[in-house]
Amino acid sequence: MKLRVFVVTTCAFICLCSSAQNVSPSISDPDRLELIKEKQQVVFEQLFEDPTNLSLLFEYANLSILVGDLEAAIGVFDQMLVYDPELPRIRLELGVLYYRLGAYALAKTYLESVGKFDPPLEVQAHVDDLLKSIETANEIYAWRQILTLGWKHTSNGNSGINADFIEIGDFLLEVDPESKREGSRSSLYNYSLSVDQDLNHPRGDNIQYFFSYGADRLKAFSQFDVQSNVFSARRNFNLDENYFSFFNLEDPVFTPNINLLRVVLNREEVLRSGRISLDYSGQLDDGSSMLFSYYRVEKNFKSGAQKNGRVNGISFGQSYVWPGSQALYGYKIILENYRANADYEFYENYGVELSYSQPLKENWQFSSKYSYQDKSHDKEYPLFGARHDQAETLRLNLMRPIGACWSLNFGWVFTETRSTINIYKRSANNLSAQVNYQCFK
Secondary structure (H helix, E strand, O other): OHHHHHHHHHHHHHHHHOOOOOOOOOOOOHHHHHHHHHHHHHHHHHHHHOOOOHHHHHHHHHHHHHOOOHHHHHHHHHHHHHHOOOOHHHHHHHHHHHHHHOOHHHHHHHHHHHHHHOOOHHHHHHHHHHHHHHHHHOOOEEEEEEEEEEEEEEOOOOOOEOOOEEEEOOEEEEOOHHHEOOOEEEEEEEEEEEEEEEOOOOOOOEEEEEEEEEEEEEOOOHHHOEEEEEEEEEEEEEOOOOOOOOOOEEEEEEEEEEEEEEEEEOOEEEEEEEEEEEEEEEEEOOOOEEEEEEEEEEEEEOOOHHHOEEEEEEEEEEEEEEOOOOEEEEEEEEEEEEEEOOHHHOEEEEEEEEEEEEEOHHHOEEEEEEEEEEEEEOOOEOOOEOOEEEEEEEEEEEEEEEOOOEEEEEEEEEEEEEEOOHHHOEEEEEEEEEEEEOOOO
16 A cells, blocks of 8 residues: 555656756756757656656656756655665665755754765765755855956056147147156055845845955155955845736846946046945846846946036846856847036946856866947036047956965056047056965955
């Protein structure tokens, strides 16, 4: 009778879960994934003829794990324990699966029960690591601190003008050689603190806090030393359903956030700004991730009150995973306008960003980003006339972890700003190397 109940229940549960997917598949190659799904279906049909075959049950459960159907695997393992409660390997498998699903209470129950069967030392060590991870995951606050030290060489350490002449009215003035760009080395310092607050919400909502202090100290031009402070807070609402019909989203997330920035130049504060944004993100049915954002930025310059004002903007972006290579590529479109105290500081800005990243050999990670902005001012500048700026930036970065606590970054950044007013023309090449440490207790 007990065997009959096991057979009926197992087959029924497999039928219910056979088409489910509750985590991303562990295989990214679509052709290989399809072959595994076909094999899973073959094993599923064999189980109807021989439902107590432990080898088939294990095979079906493992295939289900590969395609991301953890609940189907759990159903099989749970029913096997009903038939034979003293299966430590199955208890371990269940603990791992529940851990991956975020059901930590159930995961802890199964993992702790493994120790009653005197498992091998390496198995017990794995169990202990998982139990420690569960303890960490159940903490309300998760902290992360990163200290960065680095070096940079820039071709424009003095923010020099990239022009030979400046036109003022009907006069053409030659640019002083000291006002043209000159190279310099600098030292980079940065400290950041990230705090993730678990709200113990059934949907997994959380609040993320971030603080950073950064400094760029130039060797030849100390008057251009820059320091910055950033504080941000964001609340993630994981929604049950998509509220916008024009986006066919899965797992939508609504995120209001606030960002505060303070910039100091040569020990004198030059700018304070505050940004509030409303983000809506999720996964589209083509497999890409989407982010739509509305934001408002208030800027307060300590000198030049005519520039004080506010930015209103929207952005839309998508990112895709390249099948087989684990490469991530995407784009973002930006539309914004700026309204300041002086009407000649009003402008409209149109921008686009293209990004690409990919893991390389020896644990190196490559990332790149190209951005273009086209900014047109509404009114003519006094003495200088109409202003229209075009800015391009290309960033390349190589990162490699060194053990559990350290990582190494090499970066190259090229920037160029073209303008109808020569004093706003700038260009620079920056090369940097940084070492990061993150194992603070």
